[in-house]
Amino acid sequence: MSPTIKQVRALVVRGGGGDYHDQGSGHWIDDHIASPMSRYPEYRQSRQSFGINVLGTLVVEIEASDGTVGFAVTTGGEPAAYIVEKHLARFLEGRDPKNYELIWDQMYFATQYYGRKGLVLNAISGVDLALWDLLGKIRGEPVYHLLGGQVRSEQPFYATGSRPDLAKELGFIGGKLPLHHGPAEGEAGLEQNLAELAEMRSRVGDDFWLMLDCWMSLDLNYAIRLAQQAQKYRLKWIEEALSPDDYWGYAELKKAVPVGLLVTTGEHEATRWGFRMLLEMECCDIIQPDVGWCGGLTELLKISALAESRGVFGRSARLGSVQLPFRNNPPLQPILGIPDDGTQGRPGGADVYSAAARRARTGRRPAQAAGSPGLRRPPQPRLRNASSPYPLGRAPTAIRVARGRPLAGK
Numbered sequence: 001m002s003p004t005i006k007q008v009r010a011l012v013v014r015g016g017g018g019d020y021h022d023q024g025s026g027h028w029i030d031d032h033i034a035s036p037m038s039r040y041p042e043y044r045q046s047r048q049s050f051g052i053n054v055l056g057t058l059v060v061e062i063e064a065s066d067g068t069v070g071f072a073v074t075t076g077g078e079p080a081a082y083i084v085e086k087h088l089a090r091f092l093e094g095r096d097p098k099n100y101e102l103i104w105d106q107m108y109f110a111t112q113y114y115g116r117k118g119l120v121l122n123a124i125s126g127v128d129l130a131l132w133d134l135l136g137k138i139r140g141e142p143v144y145h146l147l148g149g150q151v152r153s154e155q156p157f158y159a160t161g162s163r164p165d166l167a168k169e170l171g172f173i174g175g176k177l178p179l180h181h182g183p184a185e186g187e188a189g190l191e192q193n194l195a196e197l198a199e200m201r202s203r204v205g206d207d208f209w210l211m212l213d214c215w216m217s218l219d220l221n222y223a224i225r226l227a228q229q230a231q232k233y234r235l236k237w238i239e240e241a242l243s244p245d246d247y248w249g250y251a252e253l254k255k256a257v258p259v260g261l262l263v264t265t266g267e268h269e270a271t272r273w274g275f276r277m278l279l280e281m282e283c284c285d286i287i288q289p290d291v292g293w294c295g296g297l298t299e300l301l302k303i304s305a306l307a308e309s310r311g312v313f314g315r316s317a318r319l320g321s322v323q324l325p326f327r328n329n330p331p332l333q334p335i336l337g338i339p340d341d342g343t344q345g346r347p348g349g350a351d352v353y354s355a356a357a358r359r360a361r362t363g364r365r366p367a368q369a370a371g372s373p374g375l376r377r378p379p380q381p382r383l384r385n386a387s388s389p390y391p392l393g394r395a396p397t398a399i400r401v402a403r404g405r406p407l408a409g410k
């Protein structure tokens with residue numbers, strides 16, 4: 001008899017992990033990077049100042065009746081853990097893990113009245129990815145065997161970070177720079193953005209890819225001017241220039257950029273319906289679904305099919321070793337977490353991912369490597385609300401949101 005799902009567990013980790021913005025001070029990822037909040041001077045220098053790392057990492061574990069444990073990592077922290085345990089788990093426990101399409105459908109439509117994108121889709125993605133991990137383990141095969149098998153023997157990677165020149169030395173095919181200055185910093189900011197790109201082009205030579213990640217920070221006019229002026233530095237693509245809700249702006253931007261310069265977006269988009277908007281409105285040349293946010297692997301396969309049918313390139317973003325290829329599209333994969341000194345190239349969240357793997361194998365707290373975020377219980381609960389309903393620290397290695405506990409005051 002094939003195993004059924006015995007229990008779904010949600011855990012939360014602080015520091016690095018699946019939430020790659022949750023870094024210590026001084027990391028390039030928090031160094032005056034342009035954001036939608038850059039219009040407010042007090043939130044311009046640091047994205048952590050407006051709470052970019054407030055949620056932290058969500059770890060989902062799914063245990064089958066034969067003791068096999070599948071797991072996955074994404075973002076969403078305590079609120080996502082709450083959704084997983086209080087709402088989503090009911091659609092898995094006691095069920096056959098092979099029925100992942102039915103499970104996904106019920107998770108999505110049961111949360112539709114408060115979900116559809118964002119945090120809820122982070123949670124659904126985490127559950128879905130843990131389910132695929134469980135299925136692969138039960139069948140004794142890597143997940144790509146369940147997706148149609150091998151389609152290529154090599155996987156090129158580009159690196160995201162402040163030092164594409166070091167990424168080139170490490171063997172990456174390109175480097176993606178964070179944009180540092182938004183429209184509120186005026187012409188001087190625009191000049192600085194272009195000067196940084198020019199400097200990096202002079203360091204890496206003509207053939208190395210350079211891209212700019214604008215993290216939803218620009219308006220249409222600024223994005224067009226940036227793209228036009230960046231062409232002389234052979235900018236490969238301009239990423240997520242506008243608000244993810246501004247489909248009309250992206251359609252305009254794609255028409256306005258110089259020939260050969262690509263428009264990319266979709267990192268903060270979710271589900272087949274969101275990507276259908278991007279594709280049918282011809283918003284971009286490359287869609288960038290994040291497998292940890294777009295709805296998980298089950299949904300990514302549908303998004304991938306939509307993109308392939310329209311000839312739009314795809315790439316699934318990051319999250320530890322969950323690098324899942326679009327099967328027939330050009331295999332572009334980003335690696336995050338390249339430190340400023342370029343001494344190592346490893347996926348963002350690699351530490352927590354391997355810690356979670358050890359935990360899934362042994363059921364025990366993993367030994368902590370020095371400096372590793374690992375799965376751990378924070379020394380103090382990080383929730384600021386002292387009357388929080390969440391019973392923190394129940395599990396020895398991480399925060400666990402327990403089901404069935406009454407809300408505080410009720």
Ligand SMILES: [Mg+2]
Pocket residue numbers: 213215239240267
């Ligand atoms: Mg991005």
